[in-house]
Amino acid sequence: MIQPILPGATIGVLGSGQLGRMFALAARRMGYRVHTFSPDQDTPTGQIADVEVMAPYDDLDAVRKFASNVKVVTFEFENVPTETAKAAASAAPVRPSGAILHTTQQRIREKAFLRNAGLPTTPYREIRTVEDLEGAVAELGCPSILKTAAFGYDGKGQVRVESPDRALEAWSAIGRQEAVLEAFIDFEREISVVAVRADDGSFVHYGAIENQHSRHILDVSIAPARVPAAVANQAVEMSRCVLDQLGVVGVLCVEFFVTRDGRLMINELAPRPHNSGHLTVDACVTSQFEQQLRAVCGLPLGSTAMHRPATMANILGDLWQSGEPDWAAACAFPDVKLHLYGKLEPRAGRKMGHLTALNHDAEAAYQTVVRARRGLTRNDAG
Ligand code: AMP
Numbered sequence: 001m002i003q004p005i006l007p008g009a010t011i012g013v014l015g016s017g018q019l020g021r022m023f024a025l026a027a028r029r030m031g032y033r034v035h036t037f038s039p040d041q042d043t044p045t046g047q048i049a050d051v052e053v054m055a056p057y058d059d060l061d062a063v064r065k066f067a068s069n070v071k072v073v074t075f076e077f078e079n080v081p082t083e084t085a086k087a088a089a090s091a092a093p094v095r096p097s098g099a100i101l102h103t104t105q106q107r108i109r110e111k112a113f114l115r116n117a118g119l120p121t122t123p124y125r126e127i128r129t130v131e132d133l134e135g136a137v138a139e140l141g142c143p144s145i146l147k148t149a150a151f152g153y154d155g156k157g158q159v160r161v162e163s164p165d166r167a168l169e170a171w172s173a174i175g176r177q178e179a180v181l182e183a184f185i186d187f188e189r190e191i192s193v194v195a196v197r198a199d200d201g202s203f204v205h206y207g208a209i210e211n212q213h214s215r216h217i218l219d220v221s222i223a224p225a226r227v228p229a230a231v232a233n234q235a236v237e238m239s240r241c242v243l244d245q246l247g248v249v250g251v252l253c254v255e256f257f258v259t260r261d262g263r264l265m266i267n268e269l270a271p272r273p274h275n276s277g278h279l280t281v282d283a284c285v286t287s288q289f290e291q292q293l294r295a296v297c298g299l300p301l302g303s304t305a306m307h308r309p310a311t312m313a314n315i316l317g318d319l320w321q322s323g324e325p326d327w328a329a330a331c332a333f334p335d336v337k338l339h340l341y342g343k344l345e346p347r348a349g350r351k352m353g354h355l356t357a358l359n360h361d362a363e364a365a366y367q368t369v370v371r372a373r374r375g376l377t378r379n380d381a382g
Pocket residue numbers: 122145152153154155156182183184185186187190213216217255267268
């Protein structure tokens with residue numbers, strides 16, 4: 001059992017994006033102090049934290065110094081280098097552990113872990129040579145998806161292979177680095193389970209959340225997911241297995257494809273609060289960020305009960321194309337909550353904020369959030 005870290009203590013966050021920001025908001029509300037570490041300045045997390053340390057992740061002396069000033073280190077960005085997590089661990093506990101980051105930040109290791117745990121993944125092959133690639137395309141067929149083994153997120157480092165004669169071109173497009181080729185899954189829908197595990201093994205989850213992507217980036221999340229209860233339960237049980245086997249202390253999100261015949265395949269693991277769980281801030285008794293805080297501080301986990309069905313819609317930088325979005329138009333929907341991350345530069349594809357709508361009628365929540373988002377860039381919100 002870990003010694004509880006109580007309000008008033010300082011928590012360190014590696015990474016400084018919106019996940020760290022919402023974590024810091026939860027932590028400060030409960031009376032904790034927050035330090036954040038990243039190579040950037042005036043960041044989404046830094047704007048909320050007590051202290052913002054700006055240094056490269058490979059400045060291990062700076063990392064050790066950062067960790068020595070906090071009671072526990074967590075991260076909001078899973079591509080923190082393993083050496084950085086190790087350096088932090090020399091001065092403070094790191095939760096979840098660096099070993100979990102190591103497994104989940106590289107697709108080949110992640111898929112090998114899932115396979116060894118007896119959990120279903122998309123059919124895939126490891127690619128290190130041209131021969132591997134040719135063999136994999138012949139076995140998995142086309143279309144298929146080539147993904148870099150390391151440092152991929154939001155569709156970055158991914159190319160669709162349309163025909164065998166285009167495979168080499170696709171591999172060149174991602175720099176001919178170590179990769180996986182995945183069979184293209186003509187899924188019925190995508191779901192995720194945001195789950196939390198405490199040090200004593202206790203486990204809570206938010207059920208299955210449905211996710212719609214646009215250009216490989218999450219666009220809309222709907223809770224509860226529109227899947228049969230048996231599918232949702234199975235996804236939760238698989239997620240429990242993932243968190244137990246990895247020994248996670250904190251939040252981890254499991255992303256699934258649901259095939260047209262109702263089977264589940266795990267696409268990815270994210271060992272941290274997840275975009276699909278943002279709706280828990282407004283819709284649930286305890287948000288995913290507060291759960292992360294409770295877990296890493298050794299406090300009992302909170303209730304995940306949902307007040308009302310909810311839908312979340314991301315606000316990407318693309319919405320700034322014709323100037324500042326009309327925030328008042330979104331606020332004109334009384335059941336819609338606006339979240340902005342304080343990012344200074346709205347670039348295309350960049351996650352700038354999100355909207356959450358709550359309604360006793362799940363379909364109405366969906367319709368409302370979509371209308372509210374449309375209203376951001378139009379004069380009438382209708
Ligand atoms: P990823 O970065 O691996 O989570 O991929 C981002 C998104 O691309 C997923 O959420 C899917 O919408 C799509 N995608 C990724 N892999 C596949 C696949 N093997 N088959 C079909 N769609 C995929």
